[in-house]
Amino acid sequence: MKRRNNVFKLLLSGPYLIWMAIFVLVPMGMVLYFALTDPDTGRFTLDNLMGIEEFLPVFGESVWLAAVSALLCIVIAYPVAYVIAKAAPSRQRVLILLVMLPMCMSFLLRTLAWVALLEDTGILNRLLGSLGIGPLKLIRTRGAVILGMVYNYLPYMIMPLYSVLTKLDRRLIEAAEDLGCSGTQVFFKVILPLSAPGIISGTTMVFVPAVSTFYISKKLGSSGTALIGDLIESQFKQSYNPNLGAAMSLVLMVMIFICMGIMNRFAGQDEVSRI
Amino acid sequence: MEKELIRLADIAMQFDGEEVLRSINLTVRDKEFVTLLGPSGCGKTTTLRIIGGFETPTSGEVYFDGECITNLPPYKRKVNTIFQRYALFPHLNVFENVAFGLRIQKLPEEEIRSRVLEMLALVNLKGYERRSTDALSGGQQQRVAIARALVCRPRLLLLDEPLGALDLRLRKDMQAELKRIQQQLGITFVYVTHDQEEALAMSDTVVVMDKGRIQQIGTPEDIYNEPQNAFVADFIGESNIIDGIMHEDRLVEFCGRKFACLDGGFEKRENVDVVIRPEDIDIIPYQNGHIKGTVTSVTFKGVHYEFIIDVDGFKWMVQSTDYRELGSEVAFIIEPDAIHIMKKSEYSGMFGDYSTYSEAYDRDIREFDGEEPQEEKQYEAEE
Known part of the structure; x- marks a missing residue:
C-alpha cells in the first residue's frame, strides 16, 4: 500500500521534477562550468571570479537599491494589505483584483510608460512646466530606478502580507486588548510579530528580482547607475564574455542566498516560505 | 452576602x-x-x-x-477573559504568554518572573516555561489561558x-x-x-x-427543583411536563386525577404546567398505580434504566433501577413532593412529552456538541 502510494507520488511530481532538472539544474551546472573555466582554453581557472573585483561597487549598488525598494514596498504595502484584509469579503475580492491588475500588462510596457511620464520632455515635466516649475531631472536618476522597482514589485509584497493578515485570528487581538493593550500596543505586540512571515516572504519576492533586474535600470537609470543585471546582460550580448557573466551570476546567486539566510534567521520562524 | x-x-x-x-x-x-x-x-x-x-x-x-x-x-x-479555544499567542512561548499582561503594565522584570512562575505552579505547569504553545495538549493550553488571565489579578x-x-x-x-x-x-x-x-x-x-x-x-x-417555565425544566435535566389545572393550593389535577402537591399561590382553576422528574416516579405493581401505561422503550443507562411509558398517548420518561420488559403494562405513583407546578408560558406545550424522544435526543446532541453556529454568525455581522 505504502509502496503504491510512493509510486503514485512520483508519477504526480515526475513531470515537474524533470522540468526542474532540465531547466534549472542543468543551466545552473552550466553557469558553474562557465564561471570556472578559461574562455580560450576551457581549463579550470579562478580568473573569472577574481575579475569580478572591479565590479564590486556595482554589486553594492544593486543590493542597496533592491534593499531600499524592498523596504519602501513594506512601508507602502503593509497599510494597503491591512486595509484590504479588514474590508468586507466582497470588497476584498475587488481590491485584490485591482492590486493584481497592473500585472496583467507587460512588465516592459509598464516600465516604458514610466519613461514617458518621467522624461525631460515627458508628461510630468510638461505638466510642471505649464505651472512654471522645472523642467526637473526625473529620469536617469537612482530615484527613478527605485520608483520603477517599487512600482513593478509592489503586488508581490501586498499579496503575502494580505494573506497573513486575513488569516490572523481575531480572538488574538481581543485577547491582547483583554490583557490591557491599547490599539497601538495590539499592533506592535501581536499583529506585527504575527505578520512577520508575510513580511519575510514579501521581502524575498521583491528583493530577489529587484537585485537582478536589468530592464528597469536600463530604461530609468543612467549609464552611471548600471546594475549587476545590466552588467551580466552586457557580458552575454555586447562584450561577449560568457565566462565572466557566469561568474557574476554565480556570485549574485550566492549573495542572494546569504541575504535570504540572514532574513530567515532574523525572523526566527519555521513557516517562512522559501524560493 | x-x-x-x-x-x-x-x-x-x-x-x-x-x-x-x-x-x-x-x-x-x-x-x-x-x-x-x-x-x-x-x-x-x-x-x-x-x-x-x-x-x-x-x-x-x-x-x-x-x-x-x-x-x-x-x-x-x-476584567480578564478566557476565550473559547484559548487564543494563546502563537509567537510567544508559555512563559511569555502568561507574562504578556504584566509586560503591558511595565512591571519590573523580577516581579513579572515571580508572578508568572507562581501562576504556572498554580495551574500545574511548572517546567513548561520555554515550551511553544502549539506543543501543548488541549488541557495544557487551557491551563496556560487560565494562568495568563489570572496573573493580572x-x-x-x-x-x-x-x-x-x-x-x-x-x-x-x-x-x-x-x-x-x-x-x-x-x-x-x-x-x-x-x-x-x-x-x-x-x-x-x-x-x-x-x-x-x-x-x-x-x-x-x-x-x-423549582424551574420557572417549561424551557428551564426541559433544559436542566429531563422532565415530564403535563398540562394540569390547579384546583386550590396544594391540589392539582392532571391525567384525569387529582394529586396532592406542595405548591400554592395560583388562581382557582388556573391552567398550569406540571413538572415531574423521571427519577421521582416510582413504578409499582400494576393494580395499585395512580397512572397506568405500556413500556415502549427501555434504555440501560448504567446507574438506572430509562423507560418511555405510553399513558393514553402521552409518553412519560421514567428512570428506575428495576428492570421492566418492553411492552409490559406498568403503573406508577407520584408523591406530592415530586410534583412541581409552573405558570403557563410561551414554552408551554413545546417540551416535556417524550413522544418525539429520538428527535429530542438528536437536538441535545447538536446542542451539546460544542459549536455555536448562530453566535459565530453574530461575530461576522458585527465585523
Whole structure:
C-alpha cells in the first residue's frame, strides 16, 4: 500500500521534477562550468571570479537599491494589505483584483510608460512646466530606478502580507486588548510579530528580482547607475564574455542566498516560505 | 452576602436589526461563581462579551463596582477573559504568554518572573516555561489561558465555554480545578456554558437564558427543583411536563386525577404546567398505580434504566433501577413532593412529552456538541 502510494507520488511530481532538472539544474551546472573555466582554453581557472573585483561597487549598488525598494514596498504595502484584509469579503475580492491588475500588462510596457511620464520632455515635466516649475531631472536618476522597482514589485509584497493578515485570528487581538493593550500596543505586540512571515516572504519576492533586474535600470537609470543585471546582460550580448557573466551570476546567486539566510534567521520562524 | 461587583441594567443588543438580547438585568456579587447557561444562540456569549467590553450594547448600562463602564474599551477594564479555544499567542512561548499582561503594565522584570512562575505552579505547569504553545495538549493550553488571565489579578474573570474543546474526563478534572482556583483566589467568575451538568456542579448562581432573554436566575438547586417555565425544566435535566389545572393550593389535577402537591399561590382553576422528574416516579405493581401505561422503550443507562411509558398517548420518561420488559403494562405513583407546578408560558406545550424522544435526543446532541453556529454568525455581522 505504502509502496503504491510512493509510486503514485512520483508519477504526480515526475513531470515537474524533470522540468526542474532540465531547466534549472542543468543551466545552473552550466553557469558553474562557465564561471570556472578559461574562455580560450576551457581549463579550470579562478580568473573569472577574481575579475569580478572591479565590479564590486556595482554589486553594492544593486543590493542597496533592491534593499531600499524592498523596504519602501513594506512601508507602502503593509497599510494597503491591512486595509484590504479588514474590508468586507466582497470588497476584498475587488481590491485584490485591482492590486493584481497592473500585472496583467507587460512588465516592459509598464516600465516604458514610466519613461514617458518621467522624461525631460515627458508628461510630468510638461505638466510642471505649464505651472512654471522645472523642467526637473526625473529620469536617469537612482530615484527613478527605485520608483520603477517599487512600482513593478509592489503586488508581490501586498499579496503575502494580505494573506497573513486575513488569516490572523481575531480572538488574538481581543485577547491582547483583554490583557490591557491599547490599539497601538495590539499592533506592535501581536499583529506585527504575527505578520512577520508575510513580511519575510514579501521581502524575498521583491528583493530577489529587484537585485537582478536589468530592464528597469536600463530604461530609468543612467549609464552611471548600471546594475549587476545590466552588467551580466552586457557580458552575454555586447562584450561577449560568457565566462565572466557566469561568474557574476554565480556570485549574485550566492549573495542572494546569504541575504535570504540572514532574513530567515532574523525572523526566527519555521513557516517562512522559501524560493 | 458580598457586595455587588457587576450589574447589567436593562441591556438590549441588536445585530443588523436582529434582536440578540432583550432586557437583561443581572447582578453579580463579589467572589460569586455565576454561570450563564443556555442553548446555542441564546445570547450568553454576547452577554459575556458585553461585560468584557468587546461589544457595546444597543441600549442599557454596565456597572462595575458601582461605576458605569458601558463605553469603556476592554483594555481599561479590570476584567480578564478566557476565550473559547484559548487564543494563546502563537509567537510567544508559555512563559511569555502568561507574562504578556504584566509586560503591558511595565512591571519590573523580577516581579513579572515571580508572578508568572507562581501562576504556572498554580495551574500545574511548572517546567513548561520555554515550551511553544502549539506543543501543548488541549488541557495544557487551557491551563496556560487560565494562568495568563489570572496573573493580572483581575477582580472578575470571564470564561467563554473554556472546557468546550476538552474530552469528558479532562473536563471533569478541569471543572474541579477551576472551582478550586476560584475559591483559593477569591475571584468572581462569570462562566458561559451550554452544559447543564457543568453549570449545576460549579456555580453559586445559574442564569438560564434562551432567545436573548433571561429565563431564570437561581441557585443550582432552585433551578433544578423549582424551574420557572417549561424551557428551564426541559433544559436542566429531563422532565415530564403535563398540562394540569390547579384546583386550590396544594391540589392539582392532571391525567384525569387529582394529586396532592406542595405548591400554592395560583388562581382557582388556573391552567398550569406540571413538572415531574423521571427519577421521582416510582413504578409499582400494576393494580395499585395512580397512572397506568405500556413500556415502549427501555434504555440501560448504567446507574438506572430509562423507560418511555405510553399513558393514553402521552409518553412519560421514567428512570428506575428495576428492570421492566418492553411492552409490559406498568403503573406508577407520584408523591406530592415530586410534583412541581409552573405558570403557563410561551414554552408551554413545546417540551416535556417524550413522544418525539429520538428527535429530542438528536437536538441535545447538536446542542451539546460544542459549536455555536448562530453566535459565530453574530461575530461576522458585527465585523
